[in-house]
Amino acid sequence: MVSLEEELELSMTYENFEDVPARKAASRRSVEDFNVPAAAPGMKMYRLVVVSFGLLCILQAALNISLRLTLFSQPNSLTEERDEMKRIYLDLEAGCNNLTEERDDLKRTLENYVSQQNSLTEERDEMKRINLDLEAGRNLLTEENHGLKRTLEEYAHYLQQGWVYFSGSFYRISSTMKPWQDSRRDCQQRGADLMIINSQEEQDFSRQYKNIIWIGLMDRDTEGEWTWVDGTQLTTSFWHSGEPNNYDKRNEDCVNINHHDHTNSWNDAPCENEYFWICEKKM
The missing domain is CATH 3.10.100.10 (Mannose-Binding Protein A, subunit A)
Structure with missing residues (x-):
């Protein structure tokens, strides 16, 4: 920010700049009033030098103001950029954390699915084994029933004989x-x-x-x-x-x-x- 001393310096420069045309007008009036003869060529050169010096002072003041504004505004701009980068970093970090949590949730979901799939596969295989055992038992019982039927038929035959x-x-x-x-x-x-x-x-x-x-x-x-x-x-x-x-x-x-x-x-x-x-x- 611009300090109080810098503001006073700028105001004095500006006042001095405003006084130059006023003084020139007063000189002209005084010369005209007293019918002073036209200025000699040396006087014109003097006036030109004075005007050029005034313009240089104005340029110098503008340059000083510009430099000071630049110097004072640059840290603020860097700070804002730094803060903006921090916000972007924090947003990215939060986004990464969310993605990490989502990834972990997906991994857990996948693991649970795989575990359930394995459990279902084991249950299916166990049911297949049970079905095979039951089928084998049924076949065995069927054979035993047929054998018993044949035996009973033989018993009946031999007893009748x-x-x-x-x-x-x-x-x-x-x-x-x-x-x-x-x-x-x-x-x-x-x-x-x-x-x-x-x-x-x-x-x-x-x-x-x-x-x-x-x-x-x-x-x-x-x-x-x-x-x-x-x-x-x-x-x-x-x-x-x-x-x-x-x-x-x-x-x-x-x-x-x-x-x-x-x-x-x-x-x-x-x-x-x-x-x-x-x-x-x-x-």
């Missing part, structure tokens, strides 16, 4: 007598074979029939090596006392149940003998 069910197998006692080999052939034609006894329970079950009956045990291939009709070796036996003995030096290669009143009721006999027989069909 006079078979007796015990411990997982059907048994049938013949009504006629035949040699061991013919007896086995009859069982095979019925989809079964001569009875195989593997437990005390089966042995007790076989003793309820009081007739002498062939079972599926023999040593025809190798003497003394008793083998069941399914090819397995004898492990559990129920020989009657003194058996097997090849009685009277005969080839007693086939086994029947004879001594029904004893827990151990097996007896070896010639395979050509004719007895009743018992067939077994495992379910």
